[in-house]
Amino acid sequence: MTTQLGLPDDIQACLFDLDGVVTRTAVVHAAAWKETFDAFLRERDGAGFRPFTDADYDEYVDGRPRADGVRSFLHSRGVDLPEGDPDDPPGAPTVNGVGNRKNVLLLEKIHTDGVEAYEGTLRYIDAVRAAGLRTAIVSSSANTADVLRSIDAERLFDVRIDGVVARERNLPGKPRPDTFLAAARDLGVPASRAAVFEDALAGMDAGRLGGFGYVVGVDRVGQTDALYAHGADRVVEDLAELGGHA
Numbered sequence: 001m002t003t004q005l006g007l008p009d010d011i012q013a014c015l016f017d018l019d020g021v022v023t024r025t026a027v028v029h030a031a032a033w034k035e036t037f038d039a040f041l042r043e044r045d046g047a048g049f050r051p052f053t054d055a056d057y058d059e060y061v062d063g064r065p066r067a068d069g070v071r072s073f074l075h076s077r078g079v080d081l082p083e084g085d086p087d088d089p090p091g092a093p094t095v096n097g098v099g100n101r102k103n104v105l106l107l108e109k110i111h112t113d114g115v116e117a118y119e120g121t122l123r124y125i126d127a128v129r130a131a132g133l134r135t136a137i138v139s140s141s142a143n144t145a146d147v148l149r150s151i152d153a154e155r156l157f158d159v160r161i162d163g164v165v166a167r168e169r170n171l172p173g174k175p176r177p178d179t180f181l182a183a184a185r186d187l188g189v190p191a192s193r194a195a196v197f198e199d200a201l202a203g204m205d206a207g208r209l210g211g212f213g214y215v216v217g218v219d220r221v222g223q224t225d226a227l228y229a230h231g232a233d234r235v236v237e238d239l240a241e242l243g244g245h246a
């Protein structure tokens with residue numbers, strides 16, 4: 001282990017998830033999803049509908065690309081919608097329509113409340129870069145560039161693989177490892193020499209399946225055991241615990 005960064009000595013690159021690792025936006029996504037799915041279920045099943053829960057978010061939605069989240073959660077409730085088109089009106093009964101509704105709500109919330117970063121993460125990334133390691137942001141979110149710009153954090157990452165890039169390159173999203181592998185490749189570092197930092201169970205699966213050198217689970221919601229079960233080498237509540245202090 002390096003004493004400074006809390007990583008194995010041979011790690012040359014760090015691949016960071018965005019929502020819940022760099023920014024406090026995992027809860028904003030979760031709230032937008034809950035509003036979207038509860039409205040959908042209420043309309044379908046009436047007032048006695050079974051609401052979307054935190055456990056549903058963790059299992060079916062967190063960390064996955066938008067459309068995969070729609071399909072995966074609704075399938076768990078026995079609903080399989082047609083795909084529709086990317087420009088379906090928000091709330092239309094299609095995978096795209098439901099996803100578009102969620103995006104409208106997400107952007108409203110971000111616009112109203114702003115985006116906050118985790119200071120411990122920003123300090124850790126500074127230390128990682130000062131130590132000469134390369135960095136990437138790897139997120140399923142198609143809003144990654146805007147969110148990073150809003151906290152002036154684009155400069156912290158040498159490479160960005162997000163929901164937009166994944167679509168362009170036809171990369172399957174988390175829990176598949178392809179987006180993390182693409183980031184490591186773009187950085188010129190083998191997966192075995194790259195560390196993954198993730199808060200979502202789907203992201204842990206991606207880290208494990210990709211054969212990465214080290215996988216750090218970031219527990220913001222009390223799911224340490226689940227993060228270990230999904231493949232974390234170490235779980236922290238804040239990246240400051242790993243070290244990297246000036």
Ligand SMILES: O=P(O)(O)OC[C@H]1O[C@@H](O)[C@H](O)[C@@H](O)[C@@H]1O
Nearest residue numbers: 019029062063066140141142143
């Ligand atoms: O809808 P977006 O911004 O493209 O984000 C896709 C997904 O991005 C992930 O980072 C979030 O954990 C999910 O909740 C979200 O659904």
